Each structure stands twice: as structure tokens, then as C-alpha cells.
Amino acid sequence: MDRDERIESVKKAFGAKILGADRVRGIPVVTAAKQDIPAIASHMHRASDLRGTLSLQWAVDLRPRLAAYRIYYLFTLSGGPWLMLQTELYGEDRLFPSITPRIHAAKWYEREIRDMFGLIAEGHPDLRRLVRHEHWPKGTHPLKKDFSWNHVMGRQDGEYHFRQIEGEGVFEVPVGPIHAGIIEPGHFRFSVAGEPIMQLEVRHFWKHRGVEKLFENLTWAEGVSLAEKVSGDTSFGHSLCYCQAAESLLGIEVPPRANYLRSLFLELERLHNHIGDVGAICNDAAYALALAHCGRMKERIMQINDSLTGSRFLRGLNRVGGLSIDLPSDQLDAAALALKKIEEDFTDLSKIIFNNASLTDRLETTGILKERTARDHGVMGVVGRASNIDRDVRRDHPFAAYDRLRFKVPIYRYGDVRARLRVRVDEVHESMDLIRQALENLPVGPITNAALPAPQPGDWALSAVEGWRGEILYFVMAGEEGKIHRCKVRDPSFVIWPAIQFAVLGNIIPDFPLINKSFNLSYAGTDL
Amino acid sequence: MFRIIQKSLKTGIVTGNYPAPTKSERPVPDAVRKKASVFGRSLAIREVDTGSCNGCEMEMNALMNPVYDAERFGIHIAASPRHADALVVTGPVTVNMEKALKDVHAATPDPKLVIALGDCACDCGIFKGSYAVTGPVERHIPVDVKISGCPPRPSEILNALKKLQGRKP
Structure with a gap:
């Protein structure tokens, strides 16, 4: 299938909701208003002629050129070609609809965007902090253009809440961030009943260097x-x-x-x-x-x-x-x-x-x-x-x-x-x-x-x-x-x-x- | 079984098959040498990564392979800071690892040595000044030895450790 046909497929399904369709260095890019993103992303993910995997989701602070944030979604379609989707948040708008309930792969990306830009994915099932550990002060979003690269951060008190399983004989085993071998730091929280693992939660970003x-x-x-x-x-x-x-x-x-x-x-x-x-x-x-x-x-x-x-x-x-x-x-x-x-x-x-x-x-x-x-x-x-x-x-x-x-x-x-x-x-x-x-x-x-x-x-x-x-x-x-x-x-x-x-x-x-x-x-x- | 023995015989001894380091290490100050002398000819190391790119970890791991075989100099890696004579710290100390580093240092029994490994640990390297970095290591815990390089070669690390032990290079 030709790449332009992919854009046509999206256009056919959504008509006037597609605000623009363009090709940038060979990559087809579809622009839409933020409220239409979940439906369009879901179509790119599920439609039988597209079957896209969300490969990357990220935001850009467009200041000083434009007082807006842009959010990009990159899909890798079956067979390898790319299809991109983008939307913009203007002025003081800090909310965008989450696609995580429909596309699981967006889970960490949307939490990352929230931490780094302060943009909140509405409807995301899990909005705990990801990159910013609990001691980072409120309102520190490093990738915003008004946050300086050498900002000296204070510390606040806070607690990260792990997902918990409760019941008779259920234990939690915390491992890390410092491990026994010569390996990098990360925290693993196991919930076990006896020997088998019932749940593992990975808590990372100890090494975040900016x-x-x-x-x-x-x-x-x-x-x-x-x-x-x-x-x-x-x-x-x-x-x-x-x-x-x-x-x-x-x-x-x-x-x-x-x-x-x-x-x-x-x-x-x-x-x-x-x-x-x-x-x-x-x-x-x-x-x-x-x-x-x-x-x-x-x-x-x-x-x-x-x-x-x-x-x-x-x-x-x-x-x-x-x-x-x-x-x-x-x-x-x-x-x-x-x-x-x-x-x-x-x-x-x-x-x-x-x-x-x-x-x-x-x-x-x-x-x-x-x-x-x-x-x-x-x-x-x-x-x-x-x-x-x-x-x-x-x-x-x-x-x-x-x-x-x-x-x-x-x-x-x-x-x-x-x-x-x-x-x-x-x-x-x-x-x-x-x-x-x-x-x-x-x-x-x-x-x-x-x-x-x-x-x-x-x-x-x-x-x-x-x-x-x-x-x-x-x-x-x-x-x-x-x-x-x-x-x-x-x-x-x-x-x-x-x-x-x-x-x-x-x-x-x-x-x-x-x-x-x-x-x-x-x-x-x-x-x- | 036959295959395994054959493989070992065919391979022969590889220990020491590496080019000699060209970089000369900084001399170890007398005070540090004295502090290290209590450990005699053995040194148990706990490696702590506080935000490195994992290049230094790879070279520390290489130190234990058959080619460098640091164990032949009594150097081994301890699984817990409680068992360690020395901490080897890599990386520029990120804001998220600062507390963990101090905890590890406190958990290591005295007397102890702290070795800052790699440019990041010595002076934060390319990450100097970043909002997410609070290092270098010596800002948080006293450092006895610095080994520079990005990352330092295993032969250079081994030489520096041997020098610390008072062995000839």
C-alpha cells in the first residue's frame, strides 16, 4: 500500500476532523484537534489496513516561537512504515485526553510527558509520578522552556505508593535500588505468596541525569x-x-x-x-x-x-x-x-x-x-x-x-x-x-x-x-x-x-x- | 564432558592478554596508602552506580573476566556494602541517587575507602550543572582515590587498584 493511501484511510474514516495531512521528510503526519486524538489514535492502532503499534509519544514546548505545546504520536504500521499524529495545546491549556485506556503502550509515555512538561493526560488510569521521584518539589517540570537547565532543586517530603496486593500469606519483597552485582540502580517490588511472583512493580528513573x-x-x-x-x-x-x-x-x-x-x-x-x-x-x-x-x-x-x-x-x-x-x-x-x-x-x-x-x-x-x-x-x-x-x-x-x-x-x-x-x-x-x-x-x-x-x-x-x-x-x-x-x-x-x-x-x-x-x-x- | 575439556585445552591461558595501559595513574597519597594498608593484600569492593552511562559498569565487569582476573590480586566484588572494604562509585550522583549513596556509605563498616571511578564521578563530566545532578561524589562523601577516564580501561582500573594495595604495577 502506498503511504498516501494510509493518510486517505484515516481521512476517509474521520473526514473534517482531520485538520491537516502532510508529509515531512517522507513521514505522513496527520494533524487533529486534541479531543479527536483518542478516536483517531485508536483507529490507527486497530484498523485492519493500518494495525499500528505506538512506537513513541512525546511532547515539545514550542515557546518562544509559539505559546503552545505539541504532542506527537508515532505509529509503526504492520510491515514497518511510519504514520504520525499530532495535536497542539494552546496558551494555558494543560490537559489532553489520554489514549492509554485504548492503547496500552502509551502508559509510560503519558506519565513521562506529565512529569517533564506538566501536561496532564486526562483519563489516564495511573498518574503517579514516573521520572520525578517523590522528593522533587511540586511544579518542577524540566523540559518546559521556562525551567532552566541548571536549576537547583529543593526537596520535599513525599511517598510513592506501590500497587499492593493484600491477603493471607502475601508478602512484599523490595529489591534495590542498589543491587548485589555490578549493575545499575533500579527498584523492584515483588508481591509473593510463597515462592511464585504474583506481581512485580518496576520503579526506575534513579539515574535521571537530564x-x-x-x-x-x-x-x-x-x-x-x-x-x-x-x-x-x-x-x-x-x-x-x-x-x-x-x-x-x-x-x-x-x-x-x-x-x-x-x-x-x-x-x-x-x-x-x-x-x-x-x-x-x-x-x-x-x-x-x-x-x-x-x-x-x-x-x-x-x-x-x-x-x-x-x-x-x-x-x-x-x-x-x-x-x-x-x-x-x-x-x-x-x-x-x-x-x-x-x-x-x-x-x-x-x-x-x-x-x-x-x-x-x-x-x-x-x-x-x-x-x-x-x-x-x-x-x-x-x-x-x-x-x-x-x-x-x-x-x-x-x-x-x-x-x-x-x-x-x-x-x-x-x-x-x-x-x-x-x-x-x-x-x-x-x-x-x-x-x-x-x-x-x-x-x-x-x-x-x-x-x-x-x-x-x-x-x-x-x-x-x-x-x-x-x-x-x-x-x-x-x-x-x-x-x-x-x-x-x-x-x-x-x-x-x-x-x-x-x-x-x-x-x-x-x-x-x-x-x-x-x-x-x-x-x-x-x-x- | 570431553568437548568441555577439549575447549579449555584449546583455549589455553588468556589471563594477562591485554595491552599495558599507556596512561600513568596519579600517585596515591601517603595518608590513603596508610588507610589502605589495613586491608593487606585483599580488597572487597562494593560497586555503586549513582547515574553513570553504564560504561564504567561494563569495565568493572570486565575486570572480573578471565583476561584481567582481578581476583588474582585479592580483589573481589562484595554483594553488600556490609562486606566491603571499599566503595567504587561511578556516575555524577543524580538527585534521585543522592540519598542511596549516603545510605550505602553509612552502611559500609569503617575503616573504608571510597574510589571515584570515571570522569562523571570525579567531576560530573558532561553532566556538570544539570538540574538532575548534585555531584560530584566528593560533595557527598569523602573520596580517597580518583580514577579518571570515560570510561577508564580495565587495565587502568586494575593498575590503580594495585597501586592502592601497594603492589607493583
Whole structure:
């Protein structure tokens, strides 16, 4: 179906309620008044020709250009194309209708918008604070334009009310924010009767650092290094997504060589994270042997990263317009040789892992995320592909050099820990193959397009990258004097965290670390 | 079983297979060295993340892999601050983690060392001044050792810890 037909489908259903329909950089955008949003969003979500998943919902404070807030809804339709919906709140209007009762995936987005902008989603079933912990003073909404980035916050008393289950023999087990291993802070509140988990509530945002506000102080070129620090393990994925958004906005053409190298580095990042995860998942089922082997393979890849680029995390590499360094072919060949050895090594190890019956017994049927639950939450990425959600940005919205590379997207149906492990193992082999292809076809030429034109204030662009966890999204809007007006960052973790609350139900608490590891979500990328 | 043994034999010993760090660490002040000497040649570390990007966590984890194997120097990760000789703090200390950091520090038995790991923990790095950040670490708890880098390489962390223990690099 042609993209314009999608707009027509919405127009046909709603007629005069559609105030405008436009295409911005290829993305169809429908504008409507706020009271019509729930019905239109619901149509985009349910209509048989659209079947959209809510991929992102975010707000922008349009001041000083216009005294209004704009709220955007991004739907990923079946097969991958995007459809956007937007509405505006003028003047002192602070209320907009919630779509959460109809579209579950909006749950956290609307709470986030309330915390960051003070805009209230009317009809939302759960308006407790999300990002702002209870000690933040009333009225502190950091992304409003009249809130300064270096505001010094006071403290107030307050209490967060967890959802409670009461009854004979029901206990609450609080875990965190500081955990036993070397992991990031987050709070988990379990309600149990005996061993099985009856309810889990995830309380996050301990690490909220104000990333989105800090972007608004930066120029386009400066934003790259902040994007690298959104989630350290996905440094390259985030900086790539940011750069693509900026390049699309500024109208910069990236040279082919840089595109191939970007694909190569993104796959390197996927490799070291996936191999590390395979080991860590096995280790949480007490199979330490796999951790030791995977630990050394992951380390080897990070050393390759370091020797190629001078950074184990591939930092300082991306820049708006291309890459900052080029690599000589002998270095790349040496890296390819080393990777080939690691692949053989990893193949041996995966045979050992999957031949171990007691390990399989722990992994199978543990932490099942049902396909229906995954769809309702808009889950994608590794976790989604283990629950039969066939989405991959590299195939659906090709970026960098992926339109010229061949690869398979592994899909598993069971949604348990083992399926998530299998997706990772399969993707390791696909990544190795992608790197080989990228090196074979690597074009010669420049690696950067240096000119940075100034965009028109108010222009925006959207970009997606399939990081190793899943779909990373960046929305950027241009401000005055070459600054960033708004940068909405969405790590896949933000979407998948609420889903983990359902995957653990009926499992025992001692299996939670294993389930959590098989998701391996970023806390920093969620909290921002 | 045969396959597992074969794999281990084929792999051989990988410990120490890493390039030597090029960055020289700051010398450890005598007072800190003296404080650390009570722990002898073992050091139990509790790692506390107060808002890092998780790069530092990845490198701390790497420290325990077979390549760096920090355990061979008596360095191990404790699961609770109650069991720790030293706190390794990463990240710029967010407003939401400030209280948790102070609680952890209070829960760690004396004598204790505090190590600020990474640029964010040392001086808030790129997050300096943000409304959501109240750090750096030394604003809230006394810091004995700073290890800079974004993030510091595992070899650099290991060298700094060895220096603290009074071992030769």
C-alpha cells in the first residue's frame, strides 16, 4: 500500500476532523484537534489496513516561537512504515485526553510527558509520578522552556505508593535500588505468596541525569558526545541515531564509505554485547563456564574496537556528516581475521551450551513473554523477536549500508529465556556475516561531508537505528542560532521495562535475575 | 564432558592478554596508602552506580573476566556494602541517587575507602550543572582515590587498584 493511501484511510474514516495531512521528510503526519486524538489514535492502532503499534509519544514546548505545546504520536504500521499524529495545546491549556485506556503502550509515555512538561493526560488510569521521584518539589517540570537547565532543586517530603496486593500469606519483597552485582540502580517490588511472583512493580528513573534538557544547550556537532553517553553499552547505536536525525534535518548526504563503516561498527557493538549476554545468561543459571569463555571473547572484540578506533566503546567515531576517522585496509583485514577465529570459537561454545540438559531445563519455559503482551506493549528488538514480533529497523527502514547487505532476522515463538538466548546466538552469526559483506564491498572515497548548514527553526526530523537491544529512536527539532530546540531520545529499554512486569508472573523470585538478564535492558537509557 | 575439556585445552591461558595501559595513574597519597594498608593484600569492593552511562559498569565487569582476573590480586566484588572494604562509585550522583549513596556509605563498616571511578564521578563530566545532578561524589562523601577516564580501561582500573594495595604495577 502506498503511504498516501494510509493518510486517505484515516481521512476517509474521520473526514473534517482531520485538520491537516502532510508529509515531512517522507513521514505522513496527520494533524487533529486534541479531543479527536483518542478516536483517531485508536483507529490507527486497530484498523485492519493500518494495525499500528505506538512506537513513541512525546511532547515539545514550542515557546518562544509559539505559546503552545505539541504532542506527537508515532505509529509503526504492520510491515514497518511510519504514520504520525499530532495535536497542539494552546496558551494555558494543560490537559489532553489520554489514549492509554485504548492503547496500552502509551502508559509510560503519558506519565513521562506529565512529569517533564506538566501536561496532564486526562483519563489516564495511573498518574503517579514516573521520572520525578517523590522528593522533587511540586511544579518542577524540566523540559518546559521556562525551567532552566541548571536549576537547583529543593526537596520535599513525599511517598510513592506501590500497587499492593493484600491477603493471607502475601508478602512484599523490595529489591534495590542498589543491587548485589555490578549493575545499575533500579527498584523492584515483588508481591509473593510463597515462592511464585504474583506481581512485580518496576520503579526506575534513579539515574535521571537530564539528558534531554542538556541537548537543548548544545549545537548539532556537540550533541554527538552526549548521545554516546545516553547508554554506554550502546554508545555507537545512540550516536549513530542522533547523527542520522541531524543529517536528515540538515540535509547532509553521508558518503558511501562512511555508511558501510557505520554498519560495520554497529555490528561490532552488537557482537560484543550479544556474546557478553550469552555468557551472563548462562552464568545466572549457574553455568559459569560459559561466562568465562564469553567473557574472554567479548574482551577480545573490545580490544579489537580499541585497536581500530582508540575506544573500546567506539566513542568519538561518529560525527554529524560521517565519521571522524578512516581505517586503512590492512587494519580492517586483521580485524576480520580475528573475528573469524572468534566466530569458530563461539560456534564450539554454543554447541556446549545447547547440549547441556540441566541448563536447558533452567532456560526453557522461564520468564515467558507472550506474543500478545509483547504486542500490547510495543515490544521489539531481541526481546520482541523471541516472542514472534518480526521487526527489525535494519530491514524495515534501512539506514547506513543495510539496504545493500543481506541478512536474516531470526524469529522465535516461545518468548522464554531460551528463545531470547537463541535470538542472540543467531544474531552473532548474522553480524559476523554482515561485517564480512561490509568489508568485501567497502567503497573507497571520503568519510565525511563537513558542511553543516543551518536548519530553519521549527524543522524536525526523526531517525531510527536497530541497536543491539532493539529500535533506538531520535526526534530532533531545530531551534534558534544553530541550537537544538528539542531532542527526544528513546532507548528500546523504555518500552520493554513495563513488559518485564508480565514476563515474571508465576515465576519464582530466584529466577528473576535470570529473566532480567535475558532482557538485559539499560537503566541509563530509560532514565535519561 | 570431553568437548568441555577439549575447549579449555584449546583455549589455553588468556589471563594477562591485554595491552599495558599507556596512561600513568596519579600517585596515591601517603595518608590513603596508610588507610589502605589495613586491608593487606585483599580488597572487597562494593560497586555503586549513582547515574553513570553504564560504561564504567561494563569495565568493572570486565575486570572480573578471565583476561584481567582481578581476583588474582585479592580483589573481589562484595554483594553488600556490609562486606566491603571499599566503595567504587561511578556516575555524577543524580538527585534521585543522592540519598542511596549516603545510605550505602553509612552502611559500609569503617575503616573504608571510597574510589571515584570515571570522569562523571570525579567531576560530573558532561553532566556538570544539570538540574538532575548534585555531584560530584566528593560533595557527598569523602573520596580517597580518583580514577579518571570515560570510561577508564580495565587495565587502568586494575593498575590503580594495585597501586592502592601497594603492589607493583
